[in-house]
Amino acid sequence: GAGVSQSPSNKVTEKGKDVELRCDPISGHTALYWYRQSLGQGLEFLIYFQGNSAPDKSGLPSDRFSAERTGGSVSTLTIQRTQQEDSAVYLCASSRDRGAEPQHFGDGTRLSIL
Amino acid sequence: GENVEQHPSTLSVQEGDSAVIKCTYSDSASNYFPWYKQELGKRPQLIIDIRSNVGEKKDQRIAVTLNKTAKHFSLHITETQPEDSAVYFCAGGNNNDMRFGAGTRLTVKP
Numbered sequence: 001g002a003g004v005s006q007s008p009s010n011k012v013t014e015k016g017k018d019v020e021l022r023c024d025p026i027s028g029h030t031a032l033y034w035y036r037q038s039l040g041q042g043l044e045f046l047i048y049f050q051g052n053s054a055p056d057k058s059g060l061p062s063d064r065f066s067a068e069r070t071g072g073s074v075s076t077l078t079i080q081r082t083q084q085e086d087s088a089v090y091l092c093a094s095s096r097d098r099g100a101e102p103q104h105f106g107d108g109t110r111l112s113i114l
Numbered sequence: 115g116e117n118v119e120q121h122p123s124t125l126s127v128q129e130g131d132s133a134v135i136k137c138t139y140s141d142s143a144s145n146y147f148p149w150y151k152q153e154l155g156k157r158p159q160l161i162i163d164i165r166s167n168v169g170e171k172k173d174q175r176i177a178v179t180l181n182k183t184a185k186h187f188s189l190h191i192t193e194t195q196p197e198d199s200a201v202y203f204c205a206g207g208n209n210n211d212m213r214f215g216a217g218t219r220l221t222v223k224p
């Protein structure tokens with residue numbers, strides 16, 4: 001079926017505003033991940049969801065960041081009171097399992113904070 | 115938890131030469147090691163993976179080797195072409211955890 005879908009593809013907002021980024025994983029994939037990638041940098045793990053288990057939030061950089069996954073499918077990453085250092089590409093990935101299956105990435109949301 | 119280190123951070127080779135990227139991992143329980151290629155402005159995509167029950171896997175010009183005793187694994191690209199230029203990420207993990215290396219920027223000069 002379709003791959004991982006993320007929206008919006010680009011988001012420009014003013015410092016201090018809240019933003020919501022959406023990820024629609026591949027149907028049937030129980031594991032969902034959010035990563036942040038700054039320009040020319042690696043993949044910074046943010047949060048992980050697996051089925052109905054409590055999410056692994058160990059990568060969230062501050063309490064301004066939160067994420068939820070409703071109905072075990074679509075996930076939303078929310079950044080409150082955005083700062084300029086939040087500017088990055090936010091990538092979502094899904095897989096059939098956490099660590100033993102390939103992750104399939106979306107095209108990402110490029111977030112720019114003015 | 116798992117910690118994956120990747121070297122080198124940048125690699126430049128002449129077209130036709132081989133390229134080798136090396137990664138080490140910390141958790142002996144890790145049993146799955148994928149490699150991803152990310153072209154400029156694109157999403158990371160899986161190019162090859164290896165599980166802990168084998169020591170080597172090959173797919174055309176790319177191969178991956180795994181040394182469980184030393185806890186390191188490597189990506190080998192032979193007969194490199196300009197379109198191999200990209201950032202390559204290794205990763206290691208198991209059912210409980212999966213971590214990525216910091217990436218290697220490979221440039222293949224024509």
